[in-house]
Amino acid sequence: MxxxxxxxxxxxxxxxxxxxxxxxxxxxxxxxxxxxxxxxxxxxxxxxxxxxxxxxxxxxxxxxxxxxxxxxxxxxxxxxxxxxxxxxxxxxxxxxxxxxxxxxxxxxxxxxxxxxxxxxxxxxxxxxxxxxxxxxxxxxxxxxxxxxxxxxxxxxxxxxxxxxxxxxxxxxxxxxxxxxxxxxxxxxxxxxxxxxxxxxxxxxxxAGVMYFRVTVPGKSAHAAWGHEGVNAIGKATEVYRALDDLDRERKARIDYEPAYRATPGLEGNVTNINLGTIRAGDWPSTVPAEAVVEGRVGWPPGESREEVREQVEGAVDAVATDDGWLADNPPRVEWFGWQAAxxxxxxxxxxxxxxxxxxxxxxxxxxxxxxxxxxxxxxxxxxxxxxxxxxxxxxxxxxxxxxxxxxxxxxxxxxxxxxxxxxxxxxxxxxx
CATH class of the missing domain: 3.40.630.10 (Zn peptidases)
Incomplete structure (x- = not known):
């Protein structure tokens, strides 16, 4: 033997x-x-x-x-x-x-x-x-x-x-x-x-993995006079939609065959942007002045961290450009925790x-x-x-x-x- x-x-x-x-x-x-x-x-x-x-x-x-x-x-x-x-x-x-x-x-x-x-x-x-x-x-x-x-x-x-x-x-x-x-x-x-x-x-x-945080400003007011405020949750929803659009565009564009050789369901899903938490407001009768959304972006070999960050930040910036309130009060993007290439x-x-x-x-x-x-x-x-x-x-x-x-x-x-x-x-x- x-x-x-x-x-x-x-x-x-x-x-x-x-x-x-x-x-x-x-x-x-x-x-x-x-x-x-x-x-x-x-x-x-x-x-x-x-x-x-x-x-x-x-x-x-x-x-x-x-x-x-x-x-x-x-x-x-x-x-x-x-x-x-x-x-x-x-x-x-x-x-x-x-x-x-x-x-x-x-x-x-x-x-x-x-x-x-x-x-x-x-x-x-x-x-x-x-x-x-x-x-x-x-x-x-x-x-x-x-x-x-x-x-x-x-x-x-x-x-x-x-x-x-x-x-x-x-x-x-x-x-x-x-x-x-x-x-x-x-x-x-x-x-x-x-x-x-x-x-x-x-x-x-x-995969590359990065965590990010988007702080979206609003303007507080009593709900009865909500027209005088700006609801940060509503503005954060616009940020969510923009990042969801970016996620779908990236999924259609990016392919990495080794990622789904053993897991066929990953085909077409080798990159992902997930918004996992949201914190906003402190009272049902108050228009929230701030919403904080945290997410994760994951992607296969082929892009640098800098390139992916630019895309995420660009999607958020585009929302601000098209929104009168956010143009003057832009959301802030921060990168924290996982920052792996x-x-x-x-x-x-x-x-x-x-x-x-x-x-x-x-x-x-x-x-x-x-x-x-x-x-x-x-x-x-x-x-x-x-x-x-x-x-x-x-x-x-x-x-x-x-x-x-x-x-x-x-x-x-x-x-x-x-x-x-x-x-x-x-x-x-x-x-x-």
Whole structure:
């Protein structure tokens, strides 16, 4: 039996251990901003592997001048104290290249009454696992640990190093997580991120994501004399219509085929502008003097952040130009929170082709290169450090929603793919 076959068999043998660890991770309620409890579990597992984990809290002062930096909403809310990243290095015995296996420990919050299962307790029903983060992406972290533990069990000696990373706040932009790790010096030759892309598919692109706020002025008055006021909600409705028109125009104009290779419903919808919140007024009998609308714009590779900002701001400016009140009292557009640029990795680069080949061998199914519909940490590697990074991870359904779920089978297949790709990419050390 060859090394790969032995590793795959060992991964199968460790299924129960993987599920138990994932159960512990899900129970640690690591909603973005409270990642510490989950990171403690990773530290324990790294130490059990005989590794020396590096544990640090991000320093925004060292990151602010970086091109990829923006102030995340979670940092603005709670800072970085008590929110560590964790890294460990499994040193190789030769001069092979360094590969990072990376994942984020934070998850989005839940509305518990929408769930049929306890979101904070991993539930198994046959092959299927339910729980917040089971797929996105504590399942990926469990698969990374399973892959490395199985290699260690078999005393596989890699020629190159493995970097193991568990990072924070990916769901909020990843600045204090993956960017902080890269700036700390954890820069590999290539990276695999265990996002739930549905092994054997391999993710080679991510979307740009930006949040914006439009403050629309009105003029307050008593409702009985409403003719003397200007209703900011009504004016905000005009802004909504303009941005909705821009959204439809962009959808008709912009195409990115990898985004819908595995999800056909995304065809014609690879870019989107969503207005998600509105705040206005404080009393039914008062004409509101201000409306504040917040939204998100997402788009695939092909446009810069500056180009997209100009289009959004231009649509709002056009409303003001055509409206007598807003011409003299123009809406104000601000950009906050997520300000991520898109990225794409060449589909013929070494780490992408090796990962896909191993994923197909591990699953017995044909995979596709996909991506470009979500903002991902992979962009930091590719855009700012010239490091090819791809996504290889388990199946995932209802991500960010109620009854998030993955499968045991796809987690085992992910672990096998990661281990085999580490063997191929880093190489096995040989005795001279």
């Amino acid at each position: 060859g090394t790969k076959e032995q590793v795959a068999a060992r991964i199968e043998d460790r299924e129960a251990s993987m599920v138990e660890f994932l159960s512990d991770l899900v129970a640690a309620r690591t909603v973005t901003g409270n990642e510490g409890p989950g990171q403690e579990l990773l530290v324990e597992r790294f130490e059990a592997l005989g590794l020396e984990p590096d544990v640090w809290e991000p320093d925004p002062g060292r990151l602010r001048d970086h091109e990829g930096y923006f102030e995340t909403s979670s940092f603005a809310r709670v800072g970085y104290e008590g929110r560590p990243n964790v890294a460990a290095r499994l040193a190789g015995s030769g001069d092979g290249p360094t590969l990072a296996l990376s994942g984020h420990v934070d998850v989005v919050d839940v509305t518990e009454d929408e769930w049929d299962h306890d979101p904070w307790a991993l539930t198994r029903e046959g092959d299927r696992l339910f729980g917040r983060g089971a797929a996105d992406m504590k399942g990926g972290l469990a698969a990374i640990l399973l892959a490395v533990e199985s290699l260690r069990d078999l005393d596989v000696d890699l020629a190159g190093d493995l970097l193991l990373l568990s990072t924070i706040e990916e769901e909020d932009g990843g600045v204090g997580g993956t960017l902080s790790a890269l700036e700390r010096g954890y820069v590999p030759d290539a990276a695999l991120v265990a996002e739930p892309y549905g092994v054997p598919n391999v993710g080679t692109a991510s 898109p990225h794409e990795v060449p589909e013929d680069c070494e780490i992408a082709t090796r990962a896909k080949r191993n994923a197909e061998a591990a699953t017995g199914r044909e995979g596709q290169f996909i991506g470009g519909s979500a903002g991902l940490d992979e962009r930091f590697y590719e855009r700012y450090y010239d490091v090819h990074a791809v996504s290889v991870g388990p199946e995932g359904e209802r991500l960010h929603g109620a009854d998030e779920t993955t499968t045991v089978t796809s987690l085992l297949e992910t672990a096998t793919t990661l281990a085999w790709t580490a063997l191929d990419y880093c190489g096995e050390a040989t005795d001279d």
